Amino acid sequence: MYDLMNGIGNHEVLIATPHHGPDAFIKDLSQIEKLTGVIIKRMRELKKDQRLKYVLIFKNHGKAAGGGNIPHEHLQLIATPVTPKRVKEELVGSKRYFEYKDRCVFCDMIIQELDQKERVFLEIDNFLAINPYCSRFPFETWILPRKHSCDFDTMSKNEIKSFSRVFQSTMRGMIKTLGNFPYNIILHTSPFRRRKKKGYWETIENDYHWHIEIMPRLTQVAGFEWGSGFYINPTPPEQACAYLKETEKSE
Amino acid sequence: MYDLMNGIGNHEVLIATPHHGPDAFIKDLSQIEKLTGVIIKRMRELKKDQRLKYVLIFKNHGKAAGGGNIPHEHLQLIATPVTPKRVKEELVGSKRYFEYKDRCVFCDMIIQELDQKERVFLEIDNFLAINPYCSRFPFETWILPRKHSCDFDTMSKNEIKSFSRVFQSTMRGMIKTLGNFPYNIILHTSPFRRRKKKGYWETIENDYHWHIEIMPRLTQVAGFEWGSGFYINPTPPEQACAYLKETEKSE
Numbered sequence: 001m002y003d004l005m006n007g008i009g010n011h012e013v014l015i016a017t018p019h020h021g022p023d024a025f026i027k028d029l030s031q032i033e034k035l036t037g038v039i040i041k042r043m044r045e046l047k048k049d050q051r052l053k054y055v056l057i058f059k060n061h062g063k064a065a066g067g068g069n070i071p072h073e074h075l076q077l078i079a080t081p082v083t084p085k086r087v088k089e090e091l092v093g094s095k096r097y098f099e100y101k102d103r104c105v106f107c108d109m110i111i112q113e114l115d116q117k118e119r120v121f122l123e124i125d126n127f128l129a130i131n132p133y134c135s136r137f138p139f140e141t142w143i144l145p146r147k148h149s150c151d152f153d154t155m156s157k158n159e160i161k162s163f164s165r166v167f168q169s170t171m172r173g174m175i176k177t178l179g180n181f182p183y184n185i186i187l188h189t190s191p192f193r194r195r196k197k198k199g200y201w202e203t204i205e206n207d208y209h210w211h212i213e214i215m216p217r218l219t220q221v222a223g224f225e226w227g228s229g230f231y232i233n234p235t236p237p238e239q240a241c242a243y244l245k246e247t248e249k250s251e
Numbered sequence: 252m253y254d255l256m257n258g259i260g261n262h263e264v265l266i267a268t269p270h271h272g273p274d275a276f277i278k279d280l281s282q283i284e285k286l287t288g289v290i291i292k293r294m295r296e297l298k299k300d301q302r303l304k305y306v307l308i309f310k311n312h313g314k315a316a317g318g319g320n321i322p323h324e325h326l327q328l329i330a331t332p333v334t335p336k337r338v339k340e341e342l343v344g345s346k347r348y349f350e351y352k353d354r355c356v357f358c359d360m361i362i363q364e365l366d367q368k369e370r371v372f373l374e375i376d377n378f379l380a381i382n383p384y385c386s387r388f389p390f391e392t393w394i395l396p397r398k399h400s401c402d403f404d405t406m407s408k409n410e411i412k413s414f415s416r417v418f419q420s421t422m423r424g425m426i427k428t429l430g431n432f433p434y435n436i437i438l439h440t441s442p443f444r445r446r447k448k449k450g451y452w453e454t455i456e457n458d459y460h461w462h463i464e465i466m467p468r469l470t471q472v473a474g475f476e477w478g479s480g481f482y483i484n485p486t487p488p489e490q491a492c493a494y495l496k497e498t499e500k501s502e
Contacts, residue, residue: 058474066473078475085480186478221472222317223309224329227437229336 008051010079014038016059017073022180025073026171032164035075036155039187042077043153047192052079054087054191062182065217075185083191090188094207106209107148109133118238121245122169125162129170131237131244138219138235139178139244141170143212150208152189170214177247182217259302261330265289267310268324273431276324277422283415286326290438291411293328294404298443303330305338305442313433316468326436334442341439345458357460358399360384369489372496373420376413380421382488382495389470389486390429390495392421394463401459403440418463425465428498433468 016025016035025031043055059075060067083091097105113120113130122129126146131139143166145159155163174181189210193201225231267276267286276282294306310326311318334342348356364371364381373380377397382390394417396410406414425432440461444452476482 056475056478058478060471060473064471066471076474078479080479080481084478086478087480089480184474184477186474188478215477220311220315220317222311223327223435223437224307226435226466227307227309227335227337227439228329228331229338229340230331 008081010046010052010055010077012042012077014042014057014075014077015072016075020072022061022071022073023175026168026175029164029168032168033160036160036164036167039075039077040153040155040160043189046079047153049079050194051081052192053081053194054083055079055189056084056087057187057189059183059185061184062180062217064182065184065215067182087188087191091191091204091208094209095203098203098207104148104207104209106144106211110144110146119241121173121241122166124166124169126159127162127166129166131241133237135233135237135240136231137215137217138233139174139181139216139240140233140237141174141214141216141244143167143170143214144209145211148209150190150205150210152187152210167212173244173248174214174216177244178216178218184215184217186213186215188213259332261297261303261306261328263293263328265293265308265326265328266323267326271323273322273324274426277419277426280415280419283419284411287406287411287415287418290326290328291404291406294440297330298404300330301445302332303443304332304445305334306330306440307335307338308438308440310434310436312435313431313468315433316435316466318433338439338442342442342455342459345460346454349454349458355399355458355460357395357462361395361397370492372424372492373417375417375420377410378413378417380417382492384488386484386488386491387482388466388468389484390425390432390467390491391484391488392425392465392495394418394421394465395460396462399460401441401456401461403438403461421465424495424499425467428495429467429469435466435468437464437466439464 014035017028017031019028039057046052046055056078057075061073094105097108101108109132110128113128113133114123119131119133120128121131121141127143128146129141129143132142143163145163187210190204190208193204219232219234265286268279268282270279290308297303297306307329308326312324345356352359360383361379363384364379370382370384371379372382372392378394379397380392380394383393394414396414400406438461441455441459444455470483470485
């Protein structure tokens with residue numbers, strides 16, 4: 001009934017910058033480009049290990065976000081022999097939407113956000129930073145490529161440059177608005193596709209669209225959220241976005 | 252495709268005790284019995300409102316658990332016009348297990364725990380407190396009735412007395428071991444069943460088994476947990492249980 005999970009995997013720490021200190025990581029564009037390159041390199045390398053199904057890239061910053069006491073900026077990579085539960089849920093949801101609409105849900109979100117404008121924080125080249133409709137958290141921000149693609153690790157050199165610029169500008173803007181705020185960053189990308197399986201595997205290239213979720217941890221996740229899977233967010237995304245844009249313009 | 256949600260519901264604060272202070276709630280057994288009675292009364296009352304589908308009862312204690320700055324012990328009740336996502340997931344999981352085994356998954360867990368003993372913290376009358384197999388959090392503790400029942404609000408007077416005793420002893424033991432620790436308590440019970448619907452509705456009386464989850468918030472939920480839905484728990488439940496029992500015996 002259930003897949004048995006092997007006790008194998010990888011856990012790697014990716015050091016974000018040679019410079020010590022809380023902002024060093026965001027200041028240097030070329031360093032963000034390098035780091036993106038390293039992530040892609042590690043993903044491609046780990047893909048060769050047939051036992052692994054997913055590479056989860058994340059960053060915890062600040063105590064409230066589980067960032068611990070290591071002030072030198074770093075990311076983490078955990079490779080698992082199964083596709084994680086939350087990743088599967090998103091893949092299944094994306095597949096259902098595609099079946100219903102014959103379009104990618106993320107492409108549709110991008111069209112809607114560009115049309116309504118009030119939740120688009122930044123637009124640089126072919127990348128967007130948005131405060132998504134019905135955000136779970138105050139100032140939750142997603143970065144998405146406009147070009148449909150399910151794999152983070154297929155970005156071209158030029159795309160890496162644009163992505164790094166939008167990432168830097170987004171983080172800078174958020175820090176300018178929120179100060180040295182606690183956050184989790186999670187890369188949402190496709191699992192390794194070993195062979196065509198049923199379900200979300202068959203159509204993943206159409207259904208899914210990689211993106212980055214930046215989750216400020218300004219409010220506590222408590223009993224209601226745990227018990228329901230619903231989130232109480234006191235800051236509507238439209239308001240968060242207006243605030244980010246306003247601060248951006250100011251000196 | 253999706254249910255539209257009405258903007259209605261109830262949010263109630265249940266004051267746990269007339270006495271001020273962090274432990275007042277746990278000290279007085281008759282107060283726990285009264286409080287249990289009040290919860291049941293409110294659930295039965297809210298069931299009459301046909302627009303409501305679920306009553307979530309929870310308690311946040313301590314800053315790390317979203318407990319805020321109200322030192323007077325209280326619980327919260329949130330009634331929703333939909334069955335919450337997490338509740339549905341548990342109902343669907345329970346249904347699947349029943350279809351596979353022809354037995355309730357929680358009844359099976361109880362049999363297994365009583366057989367293996369190493370994760371049973373307390374057994375009082377017909378109630379158990381266990382540190383469940385593969386707990387997500389250090390010292391996670393569940394309270395379950397041995398008698399199969401899907402609804403918290405169908406307890407008899409005697410059952411309320413036994414439940415209150417096991418709840419008090421469990422909380423006392425945990426406080427003795429962990430000090431004034433941050434925690435979330437969540438009551439897992441069935442949604443209101445208005446009419447027979449397909450899916451988990453048809454078989455809920457067989458599939459589901461109410462219980463209480465006490466989740467100490469000693470570790471941070473960070474990027475890995477958010478991105479994967481998996482939990483890193485440094486304290487195996489067997490060890491937590493041994494520790495709780497040991498402290499229990501000591502003076």
